[in-house]
Amino acid sequence: MGATAVVAVVLLLLAPLVSPRLRQRGLFLGALLALLIALVVQSAPRVMGDGGEYLAMALNFARGAAPSLSPDDLRQASEVMPADASRRLVLPEYVGGDGRQDLPHFWLYSLIAAPFVRVATTLGGSPLLGFATINVLLLLCAASVLRKRVSAATALFVAAGPILWWVDKAHTEVFTFSLLTIAVVLLRTAPWWSAVALGAAATQNPPLGIAMLIVVAYALASVGWTDRRVWLGAAGGAAIASLHPLYYVVRLNRWSALNEGVDQHWPSLREFLTVPFDPNLGMFVHDPFLTAAIVITIAVVVLDARSPLRRVLHGGRGVLALIAMLFLFSFTQTTNVNSGGTPGPSRYGVWLLPLAIPVLEAAPAAAVWLRVLAAASVVWCTVEFAPRHAELYLTPTPFASTLWRDLPDVDNPLAEVFAERVSRIEPSPAPPIATAGCEKILLMGSGDTAPWPSQCGTAEIPPVCRSAGALCYANRSGSSYDFTRAPTSPAWIAGVMRAKEGAVVRKETPIAAYVLPPDQPPPPAIWLADGWSYPEHLPGPTPLERTMAWRWMADRARIAVMAGTRSTVRLRIVARAHERTRGLKVSMGETEVARIQVSAIRDEYDTGAFTLEPGTTYLTFDNVDGSAPAGGSDLRRLGIAIFHLELVTDAK
Numbered sequence: 001m002g003a004t005a006v007v008a009v010v011l012l013l014l015a016p017l018v019s020p021r022l023r024q025r026g027l028f029l030g031a032l033l034a035l036l037i038a039l040v041v042q043s044a045p046r047v048m049g050d051g052g053e054y055l056a057m058a059l060n061f062a063r064g065a066a067p068s069l070s071p072d073d074l075r076q077a078s079e080v081m082p083a084d085a086s087r088r089l090v091l092p093e094y095v096g097g098d099g100r101q102d103l104p105h106f107w108l109y110s111l112i113a114a115p116f117v118r119v120a121t122t123l124g125g126s127p128l129l130g131f132a133t134i135n136v137l138l139l140l141c142a143a144s145v146l147r148k149r150v151s152a153a154t155a156l157f158v159a160a161g162p163i164l165w166w167v168d169k170a171h172t173e174v175f176t177f178s179l180l181t182i183a184v185v186l187l188r189t190a191p192w193w194s195a196v197a198l199g200a201a202a203t204q205n206p207p208l209g210i211a212m213l214i215v216v217a218y219a220l221a222s223v224g225w226t227d228r229r230v231w232l233g234a235a236g237g238a239a240i241a242s243l244h245p246l247y248y249v250v251r252l253n254r255w256s257a258l259n260e261g262v263d264q265h266w267p268s269l270r271e272f273l274t275v276p277f278d279p280n281l282g283m284f285v286h287d288p289f290l291t292a293a294i295v296i297t298i299a300v301v302v303l304d305a306r307s308p309l310r311r312v313l314h315g316g317r318g319v320l321a322l323i324a325m326l327f328l329f330s331f332t333q334t335t336n337v338n339s340g341g342t343p344g345p346s347r348y349g350v351w352l353l354p355l356a357i358p359v360l361e362a363a364p365a366a367a368v369w370l371r372v373l374a375a376a377s378v379v380w381c382t383v384e385f386a387p388r389h390a391e392l393y394l395t396p397t398p399f400a401s402t403l404w405r406d407l408p409d410v411d412n413p414l415a416e417v418f419a420e421r422v423s424r425i426e427p428s429p430a431p432p433i434a435t436a437g438c439e440k441i442l443l444m445g446s447g448d449t450a451p452w453p454s455q456c457g458t459a460e461i462p463p464v465c466r467s468a469g470a471l472c473y474a475n476r477s478g479s480s481y482d483f484t485r486a487p488t489s490p491a492w493i494a495g496v497m498r499a500k501e502g503a504v505v506r507k508e509t510p511i512a513a514y515v516l517p518p519d520q521p522p523p524p525a526i527w528l529a530d531g532w533s534y535p536e537h538l539p540g541p542t543p544l545e546r547t548m549a550w551r552w553m554a555d556r557a558r559i560a561v562m563a564g565t566r567s568t569v570r571l572r573i574v575a576r577a578h579e580r581t582r583g584l585k586v587s588m589g590e591t592e593v594a595r596i597q598v599s600a601i602r603d604e605y606d607t608g609a610f611t612l613e614p615g616t617t618y619l620t621f622d623n624v625d626g627s628a629p630a631g632g633s634d635l636r637r638l639g640i641a642i643f644h645l646e647l648v649t650d651a652k
Contacts, residue, residue, distance in 0.1 A: 025147050032143055032159055035382065036136045043388040045128035047081045051170035052101040054110045054292040055081055055127060056089055056168075062121065062130075063115035067107035068251065080127060092550070093576070093601060096251045104257040108203040108246045109172045117419055120635045128170055135167045135174040142178035146357075149185050153367075153374035154360040157290050160285065163350050165342055165385040172204045173341070173350055180208075183215065183356040184320060191219035192233025199237025202244070206256060207309055207330040209241045211323045216320045239545040260335075260601055263491035267332035270414060270487040275331045275346045279400035280421060281338070283349025285382070286397075289377035293370055294356055317358045324355050335491040338417045338426070344397055396421040408440040408475035411481055415471050416492040418442050430496050431471070434624045438476065442486060444496065445470035469493065505630035526647050529618060531557025533636060550641045552578075554627040559619050561647060563612040570609050572618070574601040574644035583624035584640055587619060595624075598640050606648075 028257045047055060056077040057067040065073065074089055094102045117130030143159040158181060166173040179201040183194040196379040198212035216234045244257045276284050286289040299436065331348045339345035357451050363370050396404065400421070404412045419428035419442055422435060431444035431451070438456035447468040450461050459481045465472035471486040471493065534553040563569075584591040586607055594607035623639035 016269045025144070026153070028147050028155065029140055029144055032233070033136070033140060035160065036139065036164075036167055039164060039387050040132050040136070042386065044167045045126045045132070046130070047166060048169055048391065049171065049339075050105050051075070052081050053105045054113070054131070054172070055170045057103065057107045057110035058114045058117045058130065059121075059127060061111050062118035062127075066079075066100070067110065068096060068098075068102045070100055076099065085365055091273070091602075094252060094257055102248075102251050102257065104260070106171070106203050106247070108200070108240075108243065109175045113170075128168070132168040133168040135169070138174050138178040139163065139167060142181040145182050145185050149189075150357060150361055151365070151370075153293075153363075153370045153396060154357055156374040156378050157293065157360060158353055158357060161290065161353055162287055162342065162385045163353070164381055165387055165389065166350070167388040171341070174346060176201050176208070177350050177354065180351060181357070183211075183306050184354045184357050186234045187215065187319065189224065189227075191215055191235075193231045195219065195230075195237035196234040196240070197237075199240040202241040202448075204244075206241075206244060206258065207326065210326055212237045212241060214319060214323055214326070223325070235409060262333050263335045263489055264333060265490045267489075268487050270412070271332040271337075271489065272328050274337065274414055274417070275328065275349050276352060278413055278417065279348040279403055280344065280413065280417055281349070282396050283345045283352055285399065286342075286345040286349075286378070287353075287372045287381065289380055290353070290356065293363075293373045293377075294359050294375075296369065297359055300364065300367075301362050312535065317362075320355050324352065327351050327355075332489070335489075337414055337489055337492070338393055338420045341391055341393070343385065343392050394420060394424045394426060395532075404435050405437060406439075406442045407434075408435075408473075409477065409484070412473050412475075412484055412486060414492075415442055415488040418473075418486075427492075427495055439476040440476070441481075443472045443474055445472070468580050497518070499521075526559060526561045526645050527559040528642075528645075531621075532642075533638075550643045552624065552636065552638045552641050553621060554637045554639050555623045557621045559621065559645060560616055561612060561619065562616050563614055565614055567612045567649065568609050569612055570648045571607040572644070572646040572648055573605045573607070573642065574602065575605065575640050575642050576600060577640050578628055578638035580628075581639055582626075585620075585622040587622065588618045593619065600639075602643060604644075 013073040035620060056069060056073065059077060059080070060067055060069065060073055069077065069089065089101065089103065091101065091103070094104065096102055113131050113134045115130075116133040117127045120133070121127050139159065146159055147155045154478050163174060163177050166177075179197040183197040183201075186193045186197070194215045195212050198208050198215060202209035202212055215252075216230070216237070219230045219233070248254050250255055274281055278283055279285055284294075327348075331346070334348075336449040337346075339347060342349075360370070398644060400411065400413075404418075416433075418440075419431065419433050420426050422433050422442075423429055431442045432453045434441040434453045434456055437535065438453065441453060441456060443452070443461065443465055445466045445468055448466060450465050450470070450472065452459065452461070459474060461472075461474075464470065465474075465483050467607070471488050473486045474481040474483055482519050533554075533628070535549050535551050537549040540585055571593070573584075573596070575584070575598050577600050578599060581597055581599050584596045584598050586596070588610065591610075593610045596605045596607070598605070625639075627637040627639035630638045
């Protein structure tokens with residue numbers, strides 16, 4: 001922690017000692033501003049996760065253009081961000097009728113950041129400084145509302161908590177967090193403004209629209225149907241929230257571009273508890289002083305005979321408990337549970353922090369222990385959640401590592417979390433996957449048995465863990481193992497099953513890096529032979545556009561490969577199916593090389609290893625589920641589109 005940050009933390013802790021209240025609030029905001037600036041200065045601006053989308057749209061807005069991207073916009077965006085981030089912007093399934101590229105995440109946050117991005121670039125700085133500026137202002141605005149209405153201790157827990165890590169990122173977490181904080185603080189006194197704040201937050205995260213409806217219902221019940229402020233707030237929040245679906249309906253004829261990341265299912269209890277309490281992802285595990293404050297406050301309220309239990313539900317706390325359950329449910333529906341962002345916990349966990357405000361406010365006004373915990377929390381979060389820290393989602397936390405090594409049966413996390421953090425690969429290899437000392441092993445049944453890691457000796461595997469697709473943990477107990485079913489999400493187990501069938505799927509393949517193979521072979525080579533439709537690409541003459549090419553097959557097509565010597569290779573394919581998932585069988589003569597389930601969203605697949613003889617070999621692609629009419633004036637039948645083919649030498 002730098003000297004400026006240390007001074008800012010000290011001022012934050014001294015702010016409650018200053019009077020009158022207005023001066024105390026001013027010192028609090030000034031100290032928070034100094035802390036935020038110090039943390040941003042110590043960090044290096046970088047694009048992470050979906051940040052490339054927000055940056056590209058903000059650059060467009062800063063130039064007075066629309067949020068959708070033309071080929072020139074894509075080229076300009078690629079010049080100011082890392083290659084992997086710019087490649088993620090090229091999504092042919094989200095191209096509008098005018099040929100412009102839309103993006104899955106909505107543009108309101110980028111629109112707000114655009115003026116600051118314009119100033120930063122005009123002054124010769126990184127556009128990411130514009131995002132850091134708007135994030136600081138958003139957090140100060142939320143802190144101002146917070147400090148005016150709650151105790152200093154509560155304000156410290158929230159405004160100087162884990163959200164600090166996001167302050168310099170081109171990402172919506174500070175935007176969402178700030179609006180949620182304002183909505184929670186104003187719920188009891190001005191629920192109409194809470195509805196507006198949640199409506200704005202819902203533009204970036206649609207589940208918050210349901211939270212807005214819950215708040216409107218609470219406002220109508222508590223304030224009354226005749227108060228026009230409630231109706232104006234409801235109308236304002238709904239109008240802002242509707243921008244998201246209306247835009248995508250007009251542009252892409254769909255209600256949202258985020259539904260590809262939704263895994264609709266009824267979750268298990270472990271899925272519900274993962275974001276708040278998992279040893280790796282749990283926000284309340286990574287923010288221990290806040291957790292201690294919540295637990296002690298609840299205990300004090302429950303045990304105080306002069307303070308009936310209904311006090312906990314006073315002032316809309318019951319409504320916020322309902323919203324918390326909504327959030328926990330929505331977190332379980334993501335296709336990527338072990339997502340990046342933050343130096344450990346799930347990024348969705350920051351949504352839960354503002355919901356702790358009314359719980360903390362139920363503590364006795366003179367509680368010294370709450371102030372001590374708040375001071376410790378500020379120091380802890382300033383160090384542990386400094387923006388300069390790298391995201392750590394492919395390594396287990398020290399706490400989780402200790403549990404898995406010494407008490408492996410105590411924690412049985414979602415299989416995705418264990419597999420990716422132990423293997424340090426996303427997506428992980430198919431099980432078995434074991435900790436370094438074989439204390440905890442993730443197994444997957446194959447029908448007759450469950451493959452066991454060779455370095456871990458032997459064990460008798462129970463029948464429940466042998467059935468096809470069954471996931472189990474083997475937890476060492478003395479000289480043997482105890483077995484228990486491993487919880488998982490449908491999306492992850494589906495990906496693993498595809499891998500077991502011989503097709504390894506890799507998400508977010510950078511399509512802009514791919515060049516479609518030519519029609520004629522420059523040896524040694526791989527090229528498209530017969531059965532392929534004409535090449536297609538996004539309209540425009542730039543080199544970037546010419547890399548976004550694909551060709552359709554109907555029911556059968558062939559490719560040719562030329563090898564100078566006998567070679568063991570793997571065929572890497574980037575493809576998508578027409579309208580729905582379709583099976584693709586790859587054959588070499590009468591020998592089946594691979595059978596792949598190609599989804600309707602562009603993805604990357606790997607056939608697994610096979611052997612090529614010297615000379616030219618033809619591989620047959622069979623669309624086992626058949627083709628379908630293209631529709632409209634296009635008379636073709638479409639099955640599977642190929643964006644990229646590549647032979648990779650098998651390293652095994």
